[in-house]
């Protein structure tokens with residue numbers, strides 16, 4: 465466990481996803497158990513089969529190859545329309561403090577000819593891939609997690625006794641994205657952040673957070689507590705209880721990925737499935753992780769399942785607000801403001817009704 469962080473060590477439930485979710489009694493029992501695990505621990509594990517584990521291994525190898533390149537070279541892989549690309553250690557801000565994470569973000573990779581890019585939709589643009597090999601490897605891994613994400617959404621709906629497509633109807637052409645992450649060894653940072661802190665405590669934005677880590681750990685989560693329900697779309701959850709009691713260390717387990725709910729899952733279920741707060745500590749060795757986010761369509765307007773008459777939350781606006789807050793000095797944020805792209809979020813064409 466990384467030094468400087470107080471926590472208990474978690475031991476989480478592990479599940480095997482069915483090939484297809486059909487709504488059988490077996491699927492229902494699995495689903496209910498997954499929901500119970502989220503209520504108890506705030507996180508669960510899914511076992512990858514050996515073929516899919518290769519996809520994860522390949523993604524970790526591509527990540528290491530990229531991060532091993534010289535800084536001057538990595539810095540070139542930035543796009544000024546999307547938030548895809550390289551983020552140096554100390555560039556991301558969580559709750560006003562620089563994170564030590566070094567990141568390559570992958571958002572929906574759209575060519576300049578895509579109508580949404582032409583119309584200057586916020587956050588829409590290409591991914592500046594450093595190589596075709598990294599592109600293919602990351603795309604293959606994300607496609608695998610995308611399949612898993614859809615199955616999990618269907619299972620959770622089954623477990624809640626609501627129509628099986630209650631969540632997945634929002635994810636057509638979903639705004640799925642991934643953060644390829646490297647964390648420096650605790651005593652090898654550039655001094656821009658806070659000692660021992662990799663990423664400050666936060667919740668993530670969409671439906672599901674699906675994360676994998678190699679053998680060096682660093683992730684901590686807070687399980688749900690009665691009366692502890694922060695709505696990140698109203699009041700920032702960043703930095704919350706970062707140094708309090710109650711954190712649980714997520715030990716690296718070979719051959720699994722972890723899954724927990726994001727902000728939109730919390731919103732549509734009226735906090736029955738709260739978005740899990742988490743943070744990353746720096747370890748005594750460098751650490752690699754892959755955080756994939758299974759999301760609604762950028763244009764989706766999310767509403768509480770029990771109160772469809774609510775005005776709702778436009779997912780694209782929530783996503784854009786969060787990225788503008790985390791990367792205020794990035795070229796993408798500057799161009800967005802210069803070109804008045806934030807105003808576009810109010811337009812009807814950007815909203816699914």
Ligand SMILES: O=C(O)CCC(=O)C(=O)O
Nearest residue numbers: 643675677683744753755
């Ligand atoms: O490093 C991890 O395991 C998780 C990273 C994370 O929370 C994020 O990228 O949002």
Ligand SMILES: [Fe+2]
Nearest residue numbers: 667668742755
């Ligand atoms: Fe996160």
